[in-house]
Amino acid sequence: MFSAKAWLLLAALGLPIACQASPPTVASASAPPRACEIRQAAWCIYRDNVTVQHAPSDNAKYHSVWKIWGSYWKENPAVVLEPSGCRKGISDVVELVSSSSGFEWNDRSWDSNVVRLRSDGSCDLNLLSPPESADKRKSAFSAKLTLIQACQSDECAGPTLAQRLWSTLQAQRGSGSK
Numbered sequence: 001m002f003s004a005k006a007w008l009l010l011a012a013l014g015l016p017i018a019c020q021a022s023p024p025t026v027a028s029a030s031a032p033p034r035a036c037e038i039r040q041a042a043w044c045i046y047r048d049n050v051t052v053q054h055a056p057s058d059n060a061k062y063h064s065v066w067k068i069w070g071s072y073w074k075e076n077p078a079v080v081l082e083p084s085g086c087r088k089g090i091s092d093v094v095e096l097v098s099s100s101s102g103f104e105w106n107d108r109s110w111d112s113n114v115v116r117l118r119s120d121g122s123c124d125l126n127l128l129s130p131p132e133s134a135d136k137r138k139s140a141f142s143a144k145l146t147l148i149q150a151c152q153s154d155e156c157a158g159p160t161l162a163q164r165l166w167s168t169l170q171a172q173r174g175s176g177s178k
Contacts, residue, residue, distance in 0.1 A: 036149060036156050038066075040082070042091040042117045043125065044156050046147045057081065062126070068143050076130040078144040079110070085122025091150040093119045094164045099172050101131060111141070113169055115161060117150050127161075145169065 036044030038052055045052055045066065051074075053067040063084035069077035095116045103112035103126075110128040117123040127148070129140040145162040152158035 036151075039151070039156060040086050041089055042086045042123045042151055043082075044149050044151055045080075046149065048147060050143060050147065063087070068140075068147060070139060070143070073135075073137065073139040076135050076140050078140040078147075079105070079128040080144065080148065081105070081126035081128065083123060083125075085118060085120075086125065088122065089118060090154065091117040091123070091152050091158060093117065094150045094159060094161065096165055096168060097124055099169065103128065113144070113165075115165065141169075 034046050034048075037047040038045040038054075045068065050068050050070045055065045055067075057063060057065050059081075061083065062081040063086070064082040066080040066082065067077045068080070093116055097114040097116045099111075099113050101109075101111050103110045105128060109131060111131055113127045113129075115125050115127060117125060125148075127144040129135055129144055132138075132141075135141055142162075145166060146160055149156065149160045150158040150164075
């Protein structure tokens with residue numbers, strides 16, 4: 001298992017990070033806080049040496065499509081399908097709504113994790129990653145959890161999805177039960 005300093009070094013170098021039993025943590029209280037670079041009302045994305053691409057969605061259910069990839073895993077990005085309700089208020093909950101494999105989007109099959117960030121159901125992010133067979137380094141799977149944070153205040157204080165959902169999602173993915 002990597003130390004917190006090793007995680008930060010790997011992230012700084014833009015190297016893919018494989019899954020482990022627990023989510024990466026900040027090195028220490030003296031480390032500078034991570035700043036969300038891409039902010040919505042209910043969530044944000046850290047850009048830690050990854051490329052983030054935004055486009056409007058052509059699906060009525062979603063407002064925006066966000067693709068996240070690193071230099072070593074561009075062909076297998078993480079994708080966030082964002083409904084418009086995510087722009088209407090801060091997050092008041094972080095809970096896994098559903099997980100499935102075989103979700104069809106953009107002429108491709110994906111593993112899907114729907115995460116509720118607003119208790120009224122208006123902000124259910126659909127987090128996509130390639131199937132485990134295509135995401136051997138687990139780069140996209142890790143990115144969708146470690147680079148996305150729930151904003152539970154105007155300052156966007158709140159947990160990363162990894163801090164809340166890591167063990168549940170990793171266990172589901174590793175066991176094949178979705």
